[in-house]
Amino acid sequence: MVHAFFIGRALAEATSEQAERLMTDALSQLGQFDAEQRERLRQFTEDVMARAQAAEAAVVQNPDGSTGSAMGNDQDLQATIDNLRAEIAQVRVALQQYRAS
Incomplete structure (x- = not known):
């Protein structure tokens, strides 16, 4: 034990x-x-x-x-944004035409 x-x-x-x-x-x-x-x-x-x-x-x-200052770059940036918006609009139109056909 x-x-x-x-x-x-x-x-x-x-x-x-x-x-x-x-x-x-x-x-x-x-x-x-x-x-x-x-x-x-x-x-x-x-x-x-x-x-x-x-x-x-x-x-x-x-x-x-x-x-x-980056002011010149702001104008270039705005132009780029405008171009991209235009391209997006073109793509939307093409997509709507494609969907319609």
């Missing part, structure tokens, strides 16, 4: 140590995963911001390389 008590006690201690080790490893891996994800998010954010700044700089610069 005494022998069974000590076996049970040893089993409980070993099981407790094993559970503690597994829990520590799991929390360590979770912390490592969290740190890696935060680093990836930080790098992604920096990449997006760098791309946005590069695109903004390309739009703001004049052809001679100096920075300034």
Whole structure:
């Protein structure tokens, strides 16, 4: 009877140590995963911001390389929008004719 008590006690201690080790490893891996994800998010954010700044700089610069207002680009953009609207209207007319036939 005494022998069974000590076996049970040893089993409980070993099981407790094993559970503690597994829990520590799991929390360590979770912390490592969290740190890696935060680093990836930080790098992604920096990449997006760098791309946005590069695109903004390309739009703001004049052809001679100096920075300034993008007013000339606004007129070109408006002309492009007008052309696209005209093309869309032509496609709609062609689609209606196709559906009618």
